[in-house]
Amino acid sequence: MIAATELGIPFFNGAEGFAQCWPDISRHLDEMFDSGKFSHGRKVAEWERALAEYTGARHVVAVNSGTDALVLLLRACGIRPGDEVIVPAFSFVATASSVVLAGGTPVFADIDPVSHTLDPRAAEAAVTPRTRALMPVHLFSRPADLTSLGAVARRHGLTLVEDSAEGIGMRWDGVHAGLLGSGGVLSFSPAKTLGALGDAGAVLTDDPEIAAQVSTLRHHGRIGQTVDNIAGISNLSGVSGTNSKMDDLQAAVLLGKLPQLDAAIARRAELARAYTERLRGVEGVLRLPAVVERDVPADPVCCAYVIEADRRDALVGHLTAQGIGTEVYYPTPLHLQPCFAGLGNRLGDFAHAEAAAERTVALPCYPDLSTAAVDRVCDAIRRFYAANAS
Structure with a gap:
């Protein structure tokens, strides 16, 4: 494991876990x-098939990235030019850019300050x-609070689509993330909970029509293709698709x-x-990840x-100097990103998203990390705030 006695602690390192899985990966390769x-x-x-069994999804469509999974899912759900899709103002840029790429218009709403997920009242x-x-x-x-958000969607006749790119293994009242609405997505980029060797993604859905449409869109609009006969181009559907097929190499690694x-x-x-035990009560640490009370069990x-x-x-700079990697998710909220300036949002529109963008930082947390490394990270944080006490 990555130990505290080593020169540095990277933000992510999956080498040891990969080595442990290598016999299975090698067989699939x-x-x-x-x-x-x-x-x-x-x-x-x-x-x-394996992912469908793990998640309980009736249909899984593998594609080449989590971003493409969002774009193709939105298209399959019928998003067209002029359609608005409400998204949180605090997220990775792909949440909103996928709406644009699907032909729709993203509309931002503020987040819940504790969970950092879309606030149902703001969404409504x-x-x-x-x-x-x-x-x-x-x-x-x-x-996210899918009970409340689902109620909002039903009241207004909206399609509920889950950006569950980080959601592998998450469940809401026993249902896997991505399966509470019309569909959801998973990302398998290398640093995710389940990571491939490069970009890879999937669409999850229980709707056979959505699955069929995503399957067609991922392969240039081709229909009726099988793994043994996909060379022909005569069987095209009436929609223009793209090249978003998953590579078998990534599938082998994931298997x-x-x-x-x-x-x-x-x-x-x-x-x-x-981390929570060691950082609780440290002056300067404003909020630790909390268990959010829900009406239904959430994993x-x-x-x-x-x-x-x-x-x-300043804390990030201090940790970097100590050889400790961090990541800031996300330094600029979506409504203030230059690529969305034309939507007319301004500083001050979404207070909780803006506060999160100024204050959040991710610490190293991956299976190869040792508990001793966690001790070193927490000690460095304590020293920073002790030295900067007012």
Whole structure:
């Protein structure tokens, strides 16, 4: 494991976990090479079946990234030019850019200050006659309040789409993230809870029509394709698709790592508890990840351990000088990003999102990390605030 005695503590390192999974990964890779099919082939189909079994989804469509999964899902749900999709103002840029790429218009709403997820009251206030969909994000470690957001969607006749890119293993009242509405997505970028060797993603849905549409869109609008016969181009649908097929190499890696996923989730939870125990009461640390009380049981998964901290940027500089990696999610809220300036939002529009952008920082939290490394990170944080006490 990454120990506190080493020169530095990287923000993410998955080398040890990858080595442990290598026998399974190697077997899947050998089968891939023996098949001679390296894209949209048998390993991808096998991965779709395995992921469906793990999540309980009736349909899984593997694609080449979490971003493309969002775009294709929104298109499959019928988003068209002029349609508005309500999204949180605090999230990764793909949450909003996927709406634009699907042809719609993102409409921002503020977040709940504790969970950092879409505030149902703010979302409802943002509904207009042009609103077509509501897209909450399951962020960092907690699912959004899908009970309240689902009620908002039903009251206004909206499609509920989940940006569950970080949601592998998260469940809401026993239902896996991405399956509470029309569909959801998963991202398998390398630092995610379940990471591939590069970009990879998937759409989850219980709706066969949405699954069929996403499957068509991911392969240039082709229909009736199988893993054994995908070379022809005569069977095109009436929609223009794109090239968003998953590579079999990524599917092989994910198949090899899937058996260790629950253990990896449990280890992340252990590390999160260790951070919380050691940082509770530290002056300058404004908020630690909290268990948000819900009306239904919600299973969190610590994709990232994110705190809110006073003098965040100075703290990041101090930790960097100590050889400790961090990540700021996200330094600029979506409504203030230059690419969305044309939507007319201004500083002060979404107070909770803006506060989170100024104060949040993610600490190292991954299965290869040792508890001793957590001690070192927490000691460095204590020293920073002790030295800067007013």
